[in-house]
Every structure is written in C-alpha cells, then in structure tokens.
Amino acid sequence: MAKPSQLSVLLVSLVILFRGCLAANQQQWQQPNDCQINNLEALEPNNRVECEAGVVETWDPGHEQFQCAGVAVVRHTIRQKGLLLPQFSNSPQLVYILQGSHGDPFPGYPETYQSPQQGGFGESAGRSQQDSHQKIRRFRQGDIFALPAGVAHWCYNEGSTPVVAVVLLDVANNDNQLDRNPRKFHLAGNPHQEFQQQRQQERFGGHQQCNNVFCGFDTRILAEAFNVDERLVRRLRSEKDYRGAIVTVRGQLQVARPPRTQSQREYEEDSSEYERSRGRYGGDNGVEETMCTMKLRENIGDPSKADIYTQGAGHITTLNSLNLPVLRWIQLSAERGLLHRNAMMVPHWNLSAHSIMYAISGSCHVQVVDSYGRSVYDGEVRRGQIMVVPQNFAVVKRAGGAEFEWISFKTNDNAMISPLSGRTSVMRGKGRRK
Amino acid sequence: MAKPSQLSVLLVSLVILFRGCLAANQQQWQQPNDCQINNLEALEPNNRVECEAGVVETWDPGHEQFQCAGVAVVRHTIRQKGLLLPQFSNSPQLVYILQGSHGDPFPGYPETYQSPQQGGFGESAGRSQQDSHQKIRRFRQGDIFALPAGVAHWCYNEGSTPVVAVVLLDVANNDNQLDRNPRKFHLAGNPHQEFQQQRQQERFGGHQQCNNVFCGFDTRILAEAFNVDERLVRRLRSEKDYRGAIVTVRGQLQVARPPRTQSQREYEEDSSEYERSRGRYGGDNGVEETMCTMKLRENIGDPSKADIYTQGAGHITTLNSLNLPVLRWIQLSAERGLLHRNAMMVPHWNLSAHSIMYAISGSCHVQVVDSYGRSVYDGEVRRGQIMVVPQNFAVVKRAGGAEFEWISFKTNDNAMISPLSGRTSVMRGKGRRK
Amino acid sequence: MAKPSQLSVLLVSLVILFRGCLAANQQQWQQPNDCQINNLEALEPNNRVECEAGVVETWDPGHEQFQCAGVAVVRHTIRQKGLLLPQFSNSPQLVYILQGSHGDPFPGYPETYQSPQQGGFGESAGRSQQDSHQKIRRFRQGDIFALPAGVAHWCYNEGSTPVVAVVLLDVANNDNQLDRNPRKFHLAGNPHQEFQQQRQQERFGGHQQCNNVFCGFDTRILAEAFNVDERLVRRLRSEKDYRGAIVTVRGQLQVARPPRTQSQREYEEDSSEYERSRGRYGGDNGVEETMCTMKLRENIGDPSKADIYTQGAGHITTLNSLNLPVLRWIQLSAERGLLHRNAMMVPHWNLSAHSIMYAISGSCHVQVVDSYGRSVYDGEVRRGQIMVVPQNFAVVKRAGGAEFEWISFKTNDNAMISPLSGRTSVMRGKGRRK
Structure with a gap:
C-alpha cells in the first residue's frame, strides 16, 4: 500500500491535474486562435x-x-x-x-x-x-x-x-x-x-x-x-x-x-x-x-469571371469586399479555383488570413509548410474534404488525374496571397517545359 | 443635503488584495467573453x-x-x-x-x-x-x-x-x-x-x-x-x-x-x-x-425624440453612431425605452451586441431564452436593477402595474434588434384584441 | 513502498500535470494582454x-x-x-x-x-x-x-x-x-x-x-x-x-x-x-x-520636423496615420524624442496605447505609476535598453547628464498622451525657475 505521504502527493497532483484539465479544456475553446499545429489533415464531416x-x-x-x-x-x-x-x-x-x-x-x-x-x-x-x-x-x-x-x-x-x-x-x-x-x-x-x-x-x-x-x-x-x-x-x-x-x-x-x-x-x-x-x-x-x-450574393462559379486565367493550367475567381461590399463588414472573402489535371498552383502563402479550402470535385496533392520549414501536410485532398491552411503557412497544390475544383473561404475581407517565387503566374500547366 | 460643517463621510477602505486570490481569479477575468450562461439574474449593486x-x-x-x-x-x-x-x-x-x-x-x-x-x-x-x-x-x-x-x-x-x-x-x-x-x-x-x-x-x-x-x-x-x-x-x-x-x-x-x-x-x-x-x-x-x-453628449430622455412610438404601448429612443458619431469610435450605443403599464416589447434578439439593461423606474417581467430554447430568466426586473441580455438571446419584456422605463447600453456602435415574428411594431399595448 | 501500478499512476499524473503546467504557461502566451505588472524593468536583449x-x-x-x-x-x-x-x-x-x-x-x-x-x-x-x-x-x-x-x-x-x-x-x-x-x-x-x-x-x-x-x-x-x-x-x-x-x-x-x-x-x-x-x-x-x-517609410529623425520644440528642453516628432496612412491599417504609431541634459518630459499617460520606448542615446531617469498610485519603476533607462510603459500608466522622464534620445513605438495608429497637469508644454528645460 502507498504510504500516506505518497498518497497525498498523488491526490494533490490529481487535484491539480483536474484543475489543469479544466483549465486546458476551457482554454482550447475560449482562446484566441492557437495555431501550434504539427500536422494538418484533410477532414470529412464527422x-x-x-x-x-x-x-x-x-x-x-x-x-x-x-x-x-x-x-x-x-x-x-x-x-x-x-x-x-x-x-x-x-x-x-x-x-x-x-x-x-x-x-x-x-x-x-x-x-x-x-x-x-x-x-x-x-x-x-x-x-x-x-x-x-x-x-x-x-x-x-x-x-x-x-x-x-x-x-x-x-x-x-x-x-x-x-x-x-x-x-x-x-x-x-x-x-x-x-x-x-x-x-x-x-x-x-x-x-x-x-x-x-x-x-x-x-x-x-x-x-x-x-x-x-x-x-x-x-x-x-x-x-x-x-x-x-x-x-x-x-x-x-x-x-x-x-x-x-x-x-x-x-x-x-x-x-x-x-x-x-x-x-x-x-x-x-x-x-x-x-x-x-x-x-x-x-x-x-x-x-x-x-x-x-445591400447585395448579399455573388456568383463566383462562372469561369468567365475569373481574375486569373492561365491557359492549360486553370483559373481562379476572387470574391472580396471590392466585389461584394458586405464582406468588408463581416471580414471574410473567398477564392474559387479550378486546376486542370496535373496542373499546379505554385507555392504561396496567405498574408493575413487563414484559408479554409473545400474540395468541390476531383482531388489534388497538397503540401503545407510551417514557419520552421517543416512539412505539416503532404497528401491528397479529395472531393468533399476540408483543409485549413493557416495564415502565413506556405502551400502548393497539384491537381490529380482529373480537374480539381475548390472553394477557399478566407478570414479577411481582402485576403491576399504571395507566391514564394517570382513566376509570371500563380498557376502552371502540366506541360513541363525543359 | 450635506452640511458643509458636518463631515459625515463614511469611508470604506481599499487595500491591496491578497495576491493569491487575485491570481486565481484572474484567469476567469482575462478570458475572452464566455457566455456559458444557464441563469441570468436581475442584479443590484453589491x-x-x-x-x-x-x-x-x-x-x-x-x-x-x-x-x-x-x-x-x-x-x-x-x-x-x-x-x-x-x-x-x-x-x-x-x-x-x-x-x-x-x-x-x-x-x-x-x-x-x-x-x-x-x-x-x-x-x-x-x-x-x-x-x-x-x-x-x-x-x-x-x-x-x-x-x-x-x-x-x-x-x-x-x-x-x-x-x-x-x-x-x-x-x-x-x-x-x-x-x-x-x-x-x-x-x-x-x-x-x-x-x-x-x-x-x-x-x-x-x-x-x-x-x-x-x-x-x-x-x-x-x-x-x-x-x-x-x-x-x-x-x-x-x-x-x-x-x-x-x-x-x-x-x-x-x-x-x-x-x-x-x-x-x-x-x-x-x-x-x-x-x-x-x-x-x-x-x-x-x-x-x-x-x-466632437459632440460627446446627446439627450435621449425626451419622448419627442422617440424613434418608435406605439400608441398605448410606449416609445423607444435609439442612440447610435449616426446620432452621435463618437460612438463609432468607442463601439457602443444605447436604447432608452418606456412601456405603459402591462404593455409589452415583443420577443426579439440583439443581432451583434450584448444589451445591458438598467431599470430606471417601475418594474417589468422579463423572459430570456438561449440557443437551446431554454429559459435562462423568467422574472421581474425592478428599478435600480441591471440585467444583461447576451447577444442573440431572445427576450420579451412586459411592464408591471406602472410605467416601466429603462436604459440599455449595447456593445456595438449600431446595435440592431430583430423581432421573433413579423409584427408591425415591436411594442404592444395592454389592450389585447381578440 | 508504492506498488508499481500506483507509481505509474503517480507518474502519469505528474506527466500530465507537467503538461498542464506547460499549458498554463502557454496560456500566458496566448492570453489577451495581461498587465498585472508590479515592477517594470529596463531591458537589454537577452x-x-x-x-x-x-x-x-x-x-x-x-x-x-x-x-x-x-x-x-x-x-x-x-x-x-x-x-x-x-x-x-x-x-x-x-x-x-x-x-x-x-x-x-x-x-x-x-x-x-x-x-x-x-x-x-x-x-x-x-x-x-x-x-x-x-x-x-x-x-x-x-x-x-x-x-x-x-x-x-x-x-x-x-x-x-x-x-x-x-x-x-x-x-x-x-x-x-x-x-x-x-x-x-x-x-x-x-x-x-x-x-x-x-x-x-x-x-x-x-x-x-x-x-x-x-x-x-x-x-x-x-x-x-x-x-x-x-x-x-x-x-x-x-x-x-x-x-x-x-x-x-x-x-x-x-x-x-x-x-x-x-x-x-x-x-x-x-x-x-x-x-x-x-x-x-x-x-x-x-x-x-x-x-x-503606398508610402511605407517616413523620416522622424530630423529635428526640423518636430511637432513640439521647447527651447532649452528638447523636441518630439510624432508619426501616426495622418503622416503615414499605412499606419491606420497596421494600427501602430511612433514618437521620436530628444531631451537636453537634465530636461524633463512632464508626467503624462498614454490614452489608448502601450508605449515601447527604446533609448537611442544617453540615459534618463524614469518613474512609472500604476492605477493604484504605486510606483512600478523608478530608475535609469540607458542607451540600447527598452522599457514598456503600459496604457494609462503615468510616466515622467528626466534626462541625465547628457542629451537623451528615444524612439517610442505605440500600439495604436494615433496614440495620444495626456499630461497629468496643465502646463503649457509637455517638456521643461533644466533651468528651474523659482
């Protein structure tokens, strides 16, 4: 049997543990954004x-x-x-x-x-x-x-x-x-x-x-x-x-x-x-x-409205507070994209917004890198799945064997991205010129 | 009225709080708003x-x-x-x-x-x-x-x-x-x-x-x-x-x-x-x-300035950043209301603000409902009492046997309310037409 | 002696406890600003x-x-x-x-x-x-x-x-x-x-x-x-x-x-x-x-641009969103000051910003007072040191035996200060008129 002193240590530590857990629980929920993320996941509704x-x-x-x-x-x-x-x-x-x-x-x-x-x-x-x-x-x-x-x-x-x-x-x-x-x-x-x-x-x-x-x-x-x-x-x-x-x-x-x-x-x-x-x-x-x-609706599914169109690669349509002023109020924006098969969106990061990507059709290979240069995701995102790309984390997407379509919600009314490197386009077609 | 000669000063003193207690309390204190409220109360100064x-x-x-x-x-x-x-x-x-x-x-x-x-x-x-x-x-x-x-x-x-x-x-x-x-x-x-x-x-x-x-x-x-x-x-x-x-x-x-x-x-x-x-x-x-x-003051006690006037029911005056522009800066607004005896303010909710109601005179019966459809308050609010109605919680007020007057402070420079149902007015007089 | 099973429970609980403590620590990190400060320090890079x-x-x-x-x-x-x-x-x-x-x-x-x-x-x-x-x-x-x-x-x-x-x-x-x-x-x-x-x-x-x-x-x-x-x-x-x-x-x-x-x-x-x-x-x-x-740069080191110039005392240059509009966006401003030897900046407080002062040259004697009327700093700040003066805390600065120069960053795009008392200037030269 444990000696009283040991037992009391145990009890004390359990009590503190209990308080710690309570605090930890509440903490998660109530905290300002806490992005100590080591691994991202492509998530389906659970x-x-x-x-x-x-x-x-x-x-x-x-x-x-x-x-x-x-x-x-x-x-x-x-x-x-x-x-x-x-x-x-x-x-x-x-x-x-x-x-x-x-x-x-x-x-x-x-x-x-x-x-x-x-x-x-x-x-x-x-x-x-x-x-x-x-x-x-x-x-x-x-x-x-x-x-x-x-x-x-x-x-x-x-x-x-x-x-x-x-x-x-x-x-x-x-x-x-x-x-x-x-x-x-x-x-x-x-x-x-x-x-x-x-x-x-x-x-x-x-x-x-x-x-x-x-x-x-x-x-x-x-x-x-x-x-x-x-x-x-x-x-x-x-x-x-x-x-x-x-x-x-x-x-x-x-x-x-x-x-x-x-x-x-x-x-x-x-x-x-x-x-x-x-x-x-x-x-x-x-x-x-x-x-x-106020207009509360806008269509961004129409390819003719694309802001970026790269032949052979795909197109991207952005919805922000300049297209839809109510977004300034609610501080959100969105990006609708399509990549042809095997086409890529080059490595880039979101300046001051998180990006919440929902895969509409097809699948793509995604890599995400954090501030330590570590890979936090390297895998597929398939139709119906969601992936969060945290602010400033670098990300690259490459469509699979079919067209890949996505919608990304962004937590800023005018979310901007910046490519890692000075390409003339953020997208690249599958034809790799050597 | 205080006589100058008579220094009838009752002083309750302030001393530094016991640090440990302060520390323990502080956590709660520091959290972002946490509205896990099961029961509201009509509060008097304590x-x-x-x-x-x-x-x-x-x-x-x-x-x-x-x-x-x-x-x-x-x-x-x-x-x-x-x-x-x-x-x-x-x-x-x-x-x-x-x-x-x-x-x-x-x-x-x-x-x-x-x-x-x-x-x-x-x-x-x-x-x-x-x-x-x-x-x-x-x-x-x-x-x-x-x-x-x-x-x-x-x-x-x-x-x-x-x-x-x-x-x-x-x-x-x-x-x-x-x-x-x-x-x-x-x-x-x-x-x-x-x-x-x-x-x-x-x-x-x-x-x-x-x-x-x-x-x-x-x-x-x-x-x-x-x-x-x-x-x-x-x-x-x-x-x-x-x-x-x-x-x-x-x-x-x-x-x-x-x-x-x-x-x-x-x-x-x-x-x-x-x-x-x-x-x-x-x-x-x-x-x-x-x-x-900048104007830092506005009168909202004058019934002639009421935004809403319902005969037999009462009136409401709203002060927001459109009446008093400094409110845009400090992100607050207010509502001053009066209900005749037995008149009601129909069920409604605050869109994106908390409402902190102070009862100026009279009393009223208040019911508040949370997001689970549960009643979190069903009782009186009397002169001098304060009740917080959290954002989005539904509330109904009914004046007691005398006129009820209140001032509600709202944590948004342009707080809006939305009635639960499509009445032509947010107030109803006591005469219940059948 | 404790049985192995008890010991392992103890160890597990201690491990989790340790994590709990870590969490608590991290929490500090994640908290909204918590300014329960009893003592400030003049800090050097560590x-x-x-x-x-x-x-x-x-x-x-x-x-x-x-x-x-x-x-x-x-x-x-x-x-x-x-x-x-x-x-x-x-x-x-x-x-x-x-x-x-x-x-x-x-x-x-x-x-x-x-x-x-x-x-x-x-x-x-x-x-x-x-x-x-x-x-x-x-x-x-x-x-x-x-x-x-x-x-x-x-x-x-x-x-x-x-x-x-x-x-x-x-x-x-x-x-x-x-x-x-x-x-x-x-x-x-x-x-x-x-x-x-x-x-x-x-x-x-x-x-x-x-x-x-x-x-x-x-x-x-x-x-x-x-x-x-x-x-x-x-x-x-x-x-x-x-x-x-x-x-x-x-x-x-x-x-x-x-x-x-x-x-x-x-x-x-x-x-x-x-x-x-x-x-x-x-x-x-x-x-x-x-x-x-957008202009992202402005010079505030030039004395000719000073907003305040008090003969025999010194000068102060302010950079805010009116001088440099991008500051409105990033919600920061700055103040660059110089005090002649033994000159003072009179007691004042920052209205709605923290002030992070970096001593560029010379040294000064600083006193800071909190909301309880307690001194939280009374000492020197020397070249290369940083001191945080929390929002609303009252502060007085007095240059030492040489000119004192500083740059203060402020966490508001239009930080304002208010002197404790109605002097005609916020600065005073060393000549104390009696």
Missing part, C-alpha cells in the same frame, strides 16, 4: 443528421485546425420541396452553393432582413401585412451568400434536384461577442444542435422535445405578444416535431407569420408556415439601410 | 462606498453576466456642491444621467480634453492660463455622455438636487489594451478602488494612504516638473484624505491646476483645486481634433 | 546570434512587459555588404533605422510587394521578367518603415558603415491570426528562429539543417513549380548553410528569382540570388493597390 427532407453534416469545430482558424463548417443537403428552417447564428457566415438547379427560377436562399417599418421612420402604423419587404434571393450553383451575425435566414428548394451548400461560420469574428462555440438559434421546428452531435451521438428522435427559441417563452406571453391563441403558439414551438432542421413542404411554400388578428386570417395548418424574423424597429440607421439594399 | 459628498455603488464585475458582456457598471450619486474627482479609465464609458436638476444651468459633466496647445501647432508658448480650452459640458436628466478610454473627466453638481448617473465601462473594448479589469486612474484625492470592494469589505480608514496617480511619483520630481514647491506637491498627492471619490466643494468651484510660477499665483487652500489632465501635445492630429470639437 | 555579416539580437518576448504590450522586439546589425535574408512575419512591424550611411545612395530596405501582374488585370501572359515592379526603398538614419503582416522584405547594406535597426513586431495585432508567438518565415538561407533562442542556447552551427520555407516542400514539386532542375532547388533550400540570417554578398547584389526557363538564363552561383516573394495574383484589389503605391 457528424451527420438525417432530416425529413435533407441532411445536415458538420465538421467537429473542436478540431485543432478549426480552432486555429476560428471557424466551423456545415454542409446542408436539401432535397426537393425541402425547407431549411429559419435560423441565425452568433457568427457571420459564408454560404457556397455547391449544387442547385440552374435554370429553375424557384429556389431561394432568402435572408429575412427587411427595411425599417412602422415606427422606424414614423411611417403609418396602418401599413398592411402585404407590405412586407422580405427579400427572397434566388440562387444557382456557384453563388456565395454573406450572412452577418444574428441575421435570420432560411432556404427552400423548389428545384428538381437537391441543393447542396457548404457553410462557413466565422466564430472568431469580432461580431460574435458570445464565445467561440458555433451556435444556431432556431426560429422554428425542433432541429438538433448540429455542432453538439460530436459529443452526444443520439438517434433520430432522441433529441430534445423542443429547442427552438419559442420553446423557452411562456405560452401565454407569446400568445399575447403575437395576439394569437395558445393553440397556435404551441404549433410555433413545434414540440415533438422530429423532422429535424430540414422539413418537407406540402403544397406551396408560404412565407407566413402569425396573423395580425386571429379573425383576419386563419393560420393555415401547413408546416411551411414558419414565422420569420423581421426587420428591426427603425432608427435612422445607415448601416441597416445599407444592409437592406 | 458594493457601496459613502463619500463626503455622495455615494459610489458598483456591481461586481466578476459576475458571469458582466464577464459575458465584458462590461462593468457603476452608479454615482453626487450631492449638492459635490465634485466627483478627476479620473480616467482603461475602457470607454457611457454615462447616463438618471437624475439632475433640469432647469439649473450650473451643473456640468465636463470632459477635460482640450484642443492642442503650445507646441502642437507651433502656437506661442507665452499663451496665458486663461486660454485654456477645457470644455465644460452641462447636462440634464436623460443625457448620455460618451467617454473614450483614457480621457480624464470630473463631474460637479452645482444644482440643488443630487445628480445620479449610471456608468457603463466597456472593458472588452479594443481600446482597452490593459486587461479585463475595470480600472480607475485617479488624478486627485484618495478614492477607493471602487471595483475591488467586493473582495475586501474593510472598515473606515483602512484604505491606502495615497492612491492617486501623483502618489507614485517622487515629490521633488513633481515639484520640478510643475515648477511648484514640495508643500504644494504634497497637497496634490492628497495623502490622508479620507473623503473618497466625491468631495464637497467649499466656495466656488475653480477649475485649477498647478500655477505656472509660484510667484504668479498663490495656490489657494481649497479642496476644489484639483489639477486636471490637459489636452496633449499637438501633432496635426485629426482624431483628436475631431474629438475636441 | 539573446544574440552572430551571423556571417551581422548580428541579430532579441528581447525575450515571454517577459511580462512584452506580454502586456503584446509585442516582440529585435535589433539587427548589418555589416557592409551584408544582406538580411528575405523573410516575413505573422505580425505587422515597425522598423526604425538607428544607424545607416546618410549620404550613401545605395543601401535599401526594400519591401517586396509588387503591383498585380499577369492574370490580375487580364494583362498579357507574355510580359517579360524585366517588368518586375519590386520597390527598392532606400533609407537613412531616422527612417521608420511600416511592414504589414505577411509582407516579405529584405535589407541590404551597400553603405560603408553598419546598418543598425530596431524592429517592433506587434503580435497582438488583429492582422496576426495565428497566435501570440512572434514568428519569422524565412524565404532563403538557414537562419535561426531568433525568438526561440531564449530556450535553446545553441552554438553557431548547432541549429536546424534547413529551416526556410522551401525546406518543407518536395524537391520535385518545387522543380516543377519553378520549372528549374532539382539541383537549383536544393540551392534554394540552402541546406547546411550556417551563415545565419545575415549573409555577405559577393559581387553586386542581384535581386534574382528562379529563371523563367532553364535555357533562358543560367542561375548564377551567387549567394545573393535569393528568390523573393512576389506580388499576388491580382483581382481588382484596392487595398493592395493602395499598399503598392
């Missing part, structure tokens, strides 16, 4: 939630690569007639549409901001409900949406093919004053906390009975606030709705909200009726004015 | 320091609500002829005047910045003392003052009723490069370190003998720097002055400073003579120029 | 690396003063014909030229940014190598260079006297998204990791075999990317080059890069040929455009 009309896949935001970059990533697959329920996050987001029905005029990725209404500019209180200014923003493959922190949005797929979108949440952004956890606030339904799944792999149906924002309010208070009856409020709370974050819309989608008076309009018994966030009370508010009339 | 001519009350800045929001809060009560001694802080501040003598032209909440002087623009060194540019800013109830970090200020009450002000210190602000502790640097007197009281409730007289900034300097160095004799320097150091941060001015307040030469003017034996910070040496400095000529 | 053609000296960035200010400091001495090899850092930098050959037109502190090239604006890919836009910026004593994060630069001394420069790295800057460690990324040679020396005092030659950024890439990949043969690539990697960060250039410096095709030009066998970083691929990028045409 959590998948099947919903009624689609799939939500997330990458573990606790992984050191994402902790370093201060971001979280989700991929949404929304099937035909699927509605991604209204939600908002504590961090600004960039949404890239990987797949959507090009010619279809119906799909929309609306962002629910509205211009100031009654009160805001002293406008008449009698304004009709029809006068709602919600912007429905249609989209197609290759579009990027910029969503400021706290802005509610939803996405409905009226097309005939699934919509697939990869979403970057910049949790380290200044506009997120909560903490480094990526959080989703749900305004409808009963979705899973998508980023919590890594710790609590539960089966469909095993999740909370009610987790949208309405659930925490008193039914009577809500009934009074919205001037509806309590039965309807209980519908808003979506208790025991196990369809998840993406539900099927039956019939036509109606962008609805609690009616003005109960008598005015009967609240339809349709799951598509989800109230949305509304503008705000006004105030002579230039920023919001800007935001309301 | 520290009170009686001074010669007023009271300083503080809320514990270590409370998780304030840690989450990255702020600290003080309430000053300044009796007639009381002078809040000159001081500055490591964080920007918003000061709301809860009470002051409306019609009285005398009270002032000056901010001691001055336009550049000798040297700055090559102006003559022979400039007279009378040429001082100190701005004396008068105020009345409902005024808000914006004070950038490091800017010295004092407040004198020449009115006939006490001045009461609630002060927000935004310690998480970028302009505070020291640490997350709210610090006060005193330029006169011997005030308590007001935010340290929570840990060391000590008896009268136990506090430091000398804790204004002059105390740390060598007497001879100060005498030489100010070209005065050492006896006067000892007066500047205010050793063994136990009147606290708010002292009674006998006679007329003279905004004094160490005289230019000893022979020029005898330094009067009056407690009102406190040297103040001065401008700065010049430099063609646009920012300061802006600050000097 | 690490010195002798290179072939110069010396690199660093101050321990882990010292609490530098941790508080969030900065690191280096001093470079570059002998005649010496080349500080191309490098970039994760943080913005300010470089002050302490010594250089005034009249000599040859020395240069170039910054290697270039305006957008092929691809960027759809310009012809056939552009010749001669069309390179690298800016060679010449300098002289008293110059300050502003280098944004991630911008590569090198320095060559073609003068006849050593160039001595003191360099501030603002690791706490928003543009550094990696971590609080000052990092250098080397684009050539095999320099020591200068800030790591404090922990691993190794002899010259004992360092890594290869630590520039090229080392981590595969030789064949680099050969293909640059279209050169592998023998040349191995030269780029500078393996087993033990000359350090400052090397001697034999013959004429040629700002070279890997030739376009091997046949076009033979790569000269000269150590001066170091490839440099290049611009970036273009994009209609206003920021970079600005940066390319």
